[in-house]
Amino acid sequence: MNNRFLINYTPGSTPLHKLNGTTKVIGFIAITVAIIATFDFRIMLAIFLLCMAGVASMKPNWKPIAFMFGFLIVTNGIIGSLMVFLLTPESGLTKTGMETIFWQSAGGKLYLSWELLWYAWAMFFKRVASLSSAILFILSITPSELAAGLNSIKMPYKICTIVSLAFRTIPDIARDFTDIKNSMMMRGVELENVSLGKKLKQYIMMLVPLLMSSFAKVENISNSMDLRSYGKCKGRTWYSEHPATKNDKIARVFIALIFAWWIFYVVFFKHIHAPAVDFWCPWVPKEISGYWF
Amino acid sequence: MERKPIIEFKDFSFKYKIQSKATLHDINLTIYEGEKVLILGPSGCGKSTLMSCINGLIPFSNEGEITGSCKVNGRETKNLSIFELSKEVGTVLQDSDAQFVGLSVGEDIAFSMENEMVPREKMIPEVEKLSGIVGMEEFISALPFDLSGGQKQKVALAGVISDKVNILMFDEPLAALDPKMGVATIELINEVSKDKTKTVIIIEHRLEDVLYRPVDRIILMGEGRIVADTTPFELLNSDLLKKSGVREPLYITAMKYAGCDISKNETICDIENLELSGEDKEKLLAFFHEETPEIKKEPGDEIVRLENVTFGYEHGKTVVNDLCVSIKKGERVAVVGKNGAGKSTMAKLITGIHRPAGGKIFINGKDYKKSTVKQIGEQVGYVMQMPNQMIVKDIIKDEVELALHLRDLSEEEVENRASEAMKACGLYSMRKWPVDSISYGQKKRVTVASIMALGPDTIILDEPTAGQDYRHYTDIIKFINRLNSEYGKTIIFITHDMHLAIENTDRAIVFADGKIIADESVYSVLSNDEIIDRANLKQTSLYRLAKKLDIPPEKFIEHFIRYERMVKAGE
Numbered sequence: 001m002n003n004r005f006l007i008n009y010t011p012g013s014t015p016l017h018k019l020n021g022t023t024k025v026i027g028f029i030a031i032t033v034a035i036i037a038t039f040d041f042r043i044m045l046a047i048f049l050l051c052m053a054g055v056a057s058m059k060p061n062w063k064p065i066a067f068m069f070g071f072l073i074v075t076n077g078i079i080g081s082l083m084v085f086l087l088t089p090e091s092g093l094t095k096t097g098m099e100t101i102f103w104q105s106a107g108g109k110l111y112l113s114w115e116l117l118w119y120a121w122a123m124f125f126k127r128v129a130s131l132s133s134a135i136l137f138i139l140s141i142t143p144s145e146l147a148a149g150l151n152s153i154k155m156p157y158k159i160c161t162i163v164s165l166a167f168r169t170i171p172d173i174a175r176d177f178t179d180i181k182n183s184m185m186m187r188g189v190e191l192e193n194v195s196l197g198k199k200l201k202q203y204i205m206m207l208v209p210l211l212m213s214s215f216a217k218v219e220n221i222s223n224s225m226d227l228r229s230y231g232k233c234k235g236r237t238w239y240s241e242h243p244a245t246k247n248d249k250i251a252r253v254f255i256a257l258i259f260a261w262w263i264f265y266v267v268f269f270k271h272i273h274a275p276a277v278d279f280w281c282p283w284v285p286k287e288i289s290g291y292w293f
Numbered sequence: 294m295e296r297k298p299i300i301e302f303k304d305f306s307f308k309y310k311i312q313s314k315a316t317l318h319d320i321n322l323t324i325y326e327g328e329k330v331l332i333l334g335p336s337g338c339g340k341s342t343l344m345s346c347i348n349g350l351i352p353f354s355n356e357g358e359i360t361g362s363c364k365v366n367g368r369e370t371k372n373l374s375i376f377e378l379s380k381e382v383g384t385v386l387q388d389s390d391a392q393f394v395g396l397s398v399g400e401d402i403a404f405s406m407e408n409e410m411v412p413r414e415k416m417i418p419e420v421e422k423l424s425g426i427v428g429m430e431e432f433i434s435a436l437p438f439d440l441s442g443g444q445k446q447k448v449a450l451a452g453v454i455s456d457k458v459n460i461l462m463f464d465e466p467l468a469a470l471d472p473k474m475g476v477a478t479i480e481l482i483n484e485v486s487k488d489k490t491k492t493v494i495i496i497e498h499r500l501e502d503v504l505y506r507p508v509d510r511i512i513l514m515g516e517g518r519i520v521a522d523t524t525p526f527e528l529l530n531s532d533l534l535k536k537s538g539v540r541e542p543l544y545i546t547a548m549k550y551a552g553c554d555i556s557k558n559e560t561i562c563d564i565e566n567l568e569l570s571g572e573d574k575e576k577l578l579a580f581f582h583e584e585t586p587e588i589k590k591e592p593g594d595e596i597v598r599l600e601n602v603t604f605g606y607e608h609g610k611t612v613v614n615d616l617c618v619s620i621k622k623g624e625r626v627a628v629v630g631k632n633g634a635g636k637s638t639m640a641k642l643i644t645g646i647h648r649p650a651g652g653k654i655f656i657n658g659k660d661y662k663k664s665t666v667k668q669i670g671e672q673v674g675y676v677m678q679m680p681n682q683m684i685v686k687d688i689i690k691d692e693v694e695l696a697l698h699l700r701d702l703s704e705e706e707v708e709n710r711a712s713e714a715m716k717a718c719g720l721y722s723m724r725k726w727p728v729d730s731i732s733y734g735q736k737k738r739v740t741v742a743s744i745m746a747l748g749p750d751t752i753i754l755d756e757p758t759a760g761q762d763y764r765h766y767t768d769i770i771k772f773i774n775r776l777n778s779e780y781g782k783t784i785i786f787i788t789h790d791m792h793l794a795i796e797n798t799d800r801a802i803v804f805a806d807g808k809i810i811a812d813e814s815v816y817s818v819l820s821n822d823e824i825i826d827r828a829n830l831k832q833t834s835l836y837r838l839a840k841k842l843d844i845p846p847e848k849f850i851e852h853f854i855r856y857e858r859m860v861k862a863g864e
Contacts, residue, residue: 009396009436144396168396171438176682182646183677184685186670187743188699205685212681217391223350224392227384228405228452232376237410239403239420240396 007167008142011240014058016140021149021241023248023255028137029153030258035130037262038269040280041122044129051132058139065135069128076127081120085112092116096281097288118281143167144240157236165221173214180209296325299460299492300347305361307346312357316342318517320361326459327489331503331525332496334514335538335762340496341387343514344462346370347494349378365460379405383453387465389445390437398424398440399433402451423451427481441632443474447481454485461485462494467502468759471631471789473829479505498762500534501542501834507563513537525562530555538764540792544834547853548573550860551580564834569841577842585855593622595658596750596783597643597673602652604642613638613807616652622750625777625784627794627815630804631829636787639804640753643785645669657750670696674744678756680736683743689731690715690724693742700747714746717780718772734765738772745776751783752776758793770797791819791830795854803828816854820847 011017019027035047055065084091092115093099104111141149147164151157185191189202225231244252269275275290302322308315317339324330332340345351346363353375363370366381386392395401402420411419424430427447437445446466454461463482467475483506486493497503504525511528513521515537521528528534534541541549544564548555553573555561560568569577597620605611613635620626628636641647642654645666654661656672677683686692693715697707715721718738723731728739737757744752757773758766774797776782788794794801794815801818803811805827811818818824819833832846839849 009438010434142396144400164396165394168394168437172390179677180682182641182644183675183683185646185666186644186675187696187747188667188670190665190667190699208685209682212684213679216681217388220386220388220391221394223354224386224449225394225404226350226354226375227348227379227386229376229379229408230404232408233410235410237407237413237416239400239407239413239416241413243413 007138008140009167011142011145012058012140015247016054016058016136018245019140019248019251020244021141021145021147021238022152023149023244023251024137024141024145025149025153027251027255028133030255030262031133031136032130034258034262035126035133037265039122039126039278041125042280044122044125048125048129048132051129051136054136055132055139060139068131068135072127072131077124081124084120084123085116086110089113089116091119095119095277095279096284097277097290098281098284115281115284119279122279122281142240144238148238148241151236151238152241158231161230161236169214169217172217173210176213177206177210180206180213298323299326299366300324301362301364302346303362303364305346305359305363307342307351307357307359309342309355309357315358316517317346320519322512322519322522324492324494326492328509329483329486329493329507330495331500331508331511332494332514333498333500333511333537333539334520335498335764337762338514338537339517340514341464342517344384344464344494344496347460348382348384348462349373349375379453380457382460382462383450383455383458384462385446385449385453385464385466387468389442389449389469392449393437393440393445396436397433398429398435398437398448401437401448404452405455419455423454424448426454427451441474442469442471443477446470446478450481450485459490460492460494462496464496465498466495467497467499471829472791472831473631473826475502476505476831479503482506498539500539504542504562504564513539526559529561538762540763542834543792543853544838546857547580547835547838548577550853550856551576553577564837567838567841574842577838578844580856581842581844581849581852583852583856585852585859587855592624593781595619596622596656598655598658599639599642600653600655602642602649602654604638604647604650611650611807613642616642616809618802618809618812620751620783620785622783623777623781624800625774625798626786627798627801628785628787628804629789629791629794629801629818629828629830634804634828635807636804637755638807640675640755640785640787643751643753644673644675667699670749671747672749673751673753674747674749675753676737676740676744676755676757678759680733680740683740684728684736687727687729688724689720689726689728689739689742692728692739693720693724693746696743696747710746710748711742714742717745717776718742734761734768737769741772741776749782751785753785753787755787756789757786758788758790766793773797791815791833795819795833795850796857803830805829814851816847816850819850820845 031047031051034043089111092113096115096119098115100114101111102114143164147160150163151160184206191199191202277289280289280291300323302320305317305320306315307317320343332343334340342351345355347365349370351357352359359371365378370378393401395404399420402423403416406416406419420433421430424433427450429444429447429451432440432444466478466482470478479502482493482495485491495503495508508525511523511525512519513528513533520537521533529545545555553576558570560566599616599618602613602616603611604613616639628639630636638647642649645661645664656669661669684692686695690711694707694711697710712721715724718741720738720742728736741752754773758769761769770793773784777784786793786798798815800813801811801815802809803818803824810827811821811824819830819836825832833850835850835853836846839846
């Protein structure tokens, strides 16, 4: 079951796996806000390298990861950049402060500048960095740790248990769905070589038995939870949440540094010394871009 | 010694809010501390409702009208919260999968402690201790997906069995287990009940399996009332079981057929320690030597054939190995064996959902390699365990016609074939009814009819009787047997239920670890200790009875089945 959806159900054995849920959740939040705060390619690159080093340290199954990056390259890298080129070719100028055109269409409506390419690349790379941080997070955490971690940052525990229950039941629902699909295929429902509309209609039809069989389970699950005091107290303790270890403390110092840097960055670069454009570009002089390093 | 009453019902009645009639009527029942009580009865008799009244699910999760009184440990349950009750009453629910809410064994056992806000450092040793009690200490970090039904049940027990809990209830603990695990569960419950501070209540309809270990008292329920509150001995001697739609243990039936007087035999409730008088033995032997009509069917043409079939989901790992099977027209075959041994994989192979990695499959003499799943579906039909997993339409007729419409037949043809299928399944008069309004057994018929409409020669039924009491079981089986005898359908049962296999099939294909380890008559399978052990089956009580008589079990079981079929044919 492990790695089929990239989700780990059992804690792994590498140092990153062994951090507790709280550390992982606040770590993910820190990296996410850092990514949101800026379009600066240098920072994205640093975050990307950091996350990928973390991913590599967990010795993952690379296949699904490569697939996800491939998907991102196609949707964002290729299609997204093409859209920028077709719709707003002037972005090179507006986003970086300069424009060095090296190709122009006959009518002059479409053109390519080095800065536009840089802008598309930096935008794409921001997505790459987000994806790498998401992969790092998903790989490192188990659903139970996620629930405990969310609870530790004051998320109500009923929401947290829903998260872990969802992960508990995903494989069951997937299995039920396969069974239902198989039985429908035997009755003559064809899912290959049919039009997309028909296929969609047939899948929707299959949702009826899937929902029926899932609803039947809900009552059992809720009874079993009621009978074991679920909802009795205001709070809840977590079996899966081990106390913070030395590594957790080191990691939290590191996370605190990311937060501190983020505050500094926002205060300094957005208010005190805001650059003229959003995108740092290596060959645009700082007099134009306003980036003083 | 004065016995301390722990559960007391006085003139207790209960009506669910959404129902017009009461589910429980005039319950007067006292259960004493340390007792082991079996609550017996067909489905819908109110036994699960009774359980919910004890553990507080009523009125906590199911509202309704309560009259009379129900006290647990001297306190009225109406005035207690479900949380207070759960400290005294531990409940193991029927669906061992749904009640597993944690993502690992340890987490699930700790679930109630987490909710009680027990600090983690206290939780860890407690989980270790509890998992040890049920024998799951090796599996603390195991995932629910990797556990068998029996193991999940053990975890559920560990999750409710803390020190303070002195009442333990098991709701149909045998429902989802294979026979061998069922035995282990009854053994485990027996171990728990040895602690005389614990009161154990088992809710079941499989009397023979529960009686594998003694119980103090049996409460027989029917239609919301207590029909009998008595000892196993008294109950076996009465004719109440037959009237209530609960199956009598097979050895008792055999002894009754033989004309033995069981009312004088004190050891009758326990097949292990059953002592037979000289007279009983003589009668049983005379019974054994009676002439019975031979069950002989002329096998028809070969209809399904597997030739050295191998299959695996992942490359290099096979799930089934070298399957060689030949099934003839009109046969009834049971496919048995433990979960994950390859039973359902074989069914998926025959229906073309999976294709063999090695070997060949022939259907009606033709290699099915080039046929699509849809085409194979016209020759081999597959009926899933739960009707709700198959039904997609609101109206019975639409459901039955679904597969026909998908085949672009003329309206007239669709109409004719659907009508014929519904007539065969006894649904024709209700063809316009909404599916929601019919019972479980009728839904089962709808699913069979929707398959029958395609006119397959072979029907594969996955656990057709799971979770059904004896009366519904008999209905479903009668119906399936009619498809076999009147319509000549070949029937393949995938099942754990050895009673079903013994009484309704001619042949058993036994799976263990991806291989077929036996393919012979059901009675030979059930007389072979090695096969029984490897396939997680268990000996029937007839086997033990035959051993006590020093006669070959295989012959005795065969004789019993023939005799019973003769009796049933005469009814």
